Amino acid sequence: MTQHIPQPTATSLLRDSARRTLRLEQQAIGALVERLDADFDHACQLILACHGRVIVTGMGKSGHVAGKIAATLASTGTPAFFVHPGEASHGDLGMITPGDVVLALSNSGETAEVTALLPLLKRMGVPLISMTGRPVSTLARHAEAHLDAGVEREACPLDLAPTASTTAALALGDALAVALLESRGFTAEEFALSHPGGSLGKRLLLRVGDLMHDGARLPIVPLGSPLRDALLEITRQGLGFTCVVDEQGQLAGVYTDGDLRRTLDQHSDLSGLTVDEVMTRPGKRVAAEMLAAEAVKLMEDHRISALAVVDDTGRPVGALNMHDLLASGVI
Secondary structure, three states, X not given: OOOOOOOHHHHHHHHHHHHHHHHHHHHHXXXXXXXXXXXXXXXXXXXXXXXXXXXXXEOHHXXXXXXXXXXXXXXXXOOEEEOOHHHHOOOHHHHOOOOOEEEEEEOOOOOHHHHOOHHHHHHXXXXXXXXXXXXXXXXXXXXXXXXXXXXXXXXXXXXXOOOHHHHHHHHHHHHHHHHHHHHHOOOHHHHHHOOOOOXXXXXXXXXXXXXXXXXXXXOEEEOOOEHHHHXXXXXXXXXXXXXXXXXXXXXXXXXEHHHHHHHHHHOOOOOOOEHHHHOEOOOOEEEOOOEHHHHHHHHHHHOOOEEEEEOOOOOEEEEEEHHHHHHHOOO
């Protein structure tokens, strides 16, 4: 069976179509910049003053965009969820309380399932923010603040399928979420609290103290120990290094696998050496409260694979190895 191979001209037409679509959607987003006005500020102020949640609603493709906007708001410090407008008229309106704000999406601004909610929202005294492509539409006229997401034309060659309009609405929703995030002073750690299961949460929430080896797993020898004892400790603990402490129990230095290679290069006889003569002083050290991600950067910057963890007095309380960071998902 002969496999059909597309002709270059056909392939070129496909790419031309894709480029035209991307340019039209790029233009649609670019046009939003100049249309941001006082209504955008008012929409942000309504949400910032809200003591409840932002209820985002929309029908069809606008509903899909509304769901994404609700998720973005919720993960960036603005409690929000999506309510299907059709279901709202059949009981789900009970999910909306007087302390909430409603963000309603409709490209035409005339979507029946959405406009049907207007009398009920007005009766409840719930502030309404609309996002439509028609500032003179029913939804826009009855909103406290209107966000204009209109586009000159859809990317669809028939100018029918929601393409550029949904892209513009999605981008405007992102702009709203980020403006609110910055206004609230939302931090990376707060973001991680809503993403604890992902790699981002691990990078931002895990601290050195959560991963370090302590107690009996802490490799440690005193100053003056024969090099042989330090090597036995490294082998016993399997972390690639050992802490070396002074008489007060404070970290004086470390002896690592790398130090061993340098020792072998420089000394033909190891039997008479003490760890003091060949260890690294003072050795890289971190606090247990440091973010694990910061420890990764320190290791990468200095090309080392292990760190001593010390307390406020400089005494070793733990040991951290690059393998621990890999296993935790921080890297």
